[in-house]
Amino acid sequence: MKKITINSIICIIVSFLLSQSTFADWTAGINANRDDNNPFVNFGVSDEIIKIPNAPEPPTFKCFMHILSPEQDTEYFKTIIYKKGKLKYHWILAVNPHGSTGPITTTANVFWDSNQLGPGKFSIIEGTDSEGSVIVSDMKSQSNFDASTDKNKYLYYSIVNTPDLSDLIGSLRILSGFNVKDSVFFVDLDKDGKTELADSIYMIRHLAMNP
Secondary structure (H helix, E strand, C coil): CCCCCHHHHHHHHHHHHHHHHCCCCEEEEEEEEECCECCEEEEEEECCCEEEECCCCCCCCCCEEEEEECCEEEEEEEEEEEECCCCCEEEEEEEECCCCCCCCCEEEEEEECHHHCCCCEEEEEECCCCCCCEEECCCCCCCEEEEEECCCCCEEEEEEEECCHHHHHHHHHHHHCCCCCCHHHCCCCCCCCCCCHHHHHHHHHHHHHCC
């Protein structure tokens, strides 16, 4: 087994985090379709903050959409591009799939092009605080979901972009020289169905205790 020192592990982590925070600019669109209404919004990361206000709702509509920032959750935008340099980004998507339709349940399909997304993991979570039920666990492998309601109201979803910790774990395990069949190689190390910080900590501790 290749020896790895604590300093080497730290360098790997720092390099990984820097690569996540300095990636090239990117912009992605999110669309919603319901019959002849096809609203869209844009989000992304760049060298500069870009925020473009959204147009007001038309007098009659079947579907409408905004994007919001958690820090400005009363201001509706068409586009929100954050300044890069963070490890976590959070947008709020507001979708009204009902509009001025009568008292029936209606559905809009919300979709995106996964090839437009930047680095890291993207998930969609119900609500505005990123603590609700997971709607889409990985926006790069699932590219749509349905939004439904029987009222003229907005449904709120958090779009959360975090570093892909599986990349970090993969780098550590390759450099460690472990047998690829060893259970410590599995990305979901604690077998809870998610790749998260706890998995990276487990891997780092394993390497530190087994030089």
